[in-house]
Amino acid sequence: GMDSEVVAFHILSEDWKKLVLLQAERYIEMHTQDGIYYRTRIPTFGRDMAYYSRTAELYIGATGSQVFRLNLCKGTFMKPIDTLTSGVNVTKIHPLHSLLFLGTETGTVECWDPRSRTR
Secondary structure: OOOOOEEEEEEOOOOOOOEEEEEOOOEEEEEEOOEEEEEEEOOOOEEEEEEEOOOOEEEEEEEOOEEEEEEOOOOEEEEEEEOOOOEEEEEEEOOOOOOEEEEEOOOOEEEEOOOOOOO
């Protein structure tokens, strides 16, 4: 069963057999059709997440100025994105040009190109 409230979720496969859950208690759970596959903890409380399929990275917006990057192929956290805000409420990836949009708690929007390593 679920250990805490689900804040956000994303379906990773077209047939709904793989999904990832962002939970209120700072956990991310990966599920398959058989149940929980993997569970990890993030440094701060997550608010939203977006999946970038080209690099198999999960972007997690949270309290604080960083957006966490979890590479699902490697199973490790990558260098986080340092934003200009104190929290990210919404994370979205544009389906055509793959820009990462971050809706901040100060009411601004930051745009990032996941292919670029610099600001």
